[in-house]
Amino acid sequence: MSVTTPEAIEAFFTRSDGKYAFARWGRPIAPIVFGVDDVTLSTVKGAIEAVVTLAGHQMAETDPELGSNLMFFFFRDWKELLEVPDLDRLIPNLAELVTQLDAAGANQYRAFRFDDGHAIQAAFVFLKMDAALSKLPADTLALGQAAQVILLWGDQAFKDTSPLAVLPENGATILRPEVAGIIAAAYDRMMPAVANDASHAYRVFARLQAAS
Template identity: 45%
Template sequence: MSGGDAGRVTALFSRSSGGYRFARWGRPLAPALFGFSEIEKPRYAAALAEAARACGLAVVEADPELGRNCLVFMCGAWGELPRIPGLDRLVPDLEKLVSVLKATGANQYRIFGFDEAGAIRICITLLRGDADLRAAPFPLLALSQAAQSMALWSDTAFQAESPVVATGAGAALDPWFESLLGAAYAQDMPPASDDPAHARALAARLCA
């Protein structure tokens, strides 16, 4: 096992507030996209399908429990979010969250919900299309956001690196991250863990 891989994987799932926490999806994705142009929407849907493929996840029209479980909202300003019908029922303390997002200058935020086994049952991605977010080509942006929705990563996971790379065709998952997602979704790996030994098990699979 590579010590570098083990340390890298551990960092990707270690919270800035302390502690290790990993979770993956425990059900197929049922996406719903809001605020995208007619050109952007199918491209984002394709990016979600590509990220799901790397995990061995199916993409379906509806989740039996929730209807849609992978929701993505693109807005021009955070103040638009409270005006979206029903979003306040999905996002606890939406007004307070909007205030925090404004104050920190954030352009993205993800909210995860979990089932009884600790696996992801819902992910809500909030995006503000500012100049920094729009600076990347849309295929690269979409696949990066999709990859970040495939697991409960650390809140600092992608500050210095990206899970995707630019290609002549647009974008692709970075091979190392694609292998990591494949290892994380192996049938004999747990759907959730707060034990750092989980990271060493993932690193061992990468080296194998």
């Protein structure tokens, strides 16, 4: 296990405004994927299932409130999102967001909704398949995105470093050991679903130490 220090864990959940903000899913995850063929669909759902299993969380066929509560959208142009029926009801100020993302040249965006206890209730993953994303194997892209929606990470957590690593012996793509460890520790049944104090990072670190 290569997780380092409590401070390193704290950095994963500290936002650019300096606030610590952690949340995990408070309900089983019911995914749906738009804009891909059946083979890629199976790959994406397989990656989600792998990360959910790592966390010791649950998946479901449907969510009682939303039907599906984890939605992946693959597309070529941000403006395509404006044509998705009722998406503007799920994503506030969708038209303005699309304009901002398009202008910034972004190729991905994740949005979360939270329940009354502030645990994750739903997540939306938007992937514009530009040249950079199109170069990635589907399983690599899917695993990286699944890791980034299983928890509410800080907005800078993976800005400079991917959550993934490549095994030198066979070229397989895996979650970085420290990221996998944090996910598993954060879903420990004795840990809170939501935390806004950096002392939470020390509790995650203690569980990593106990597991190693």
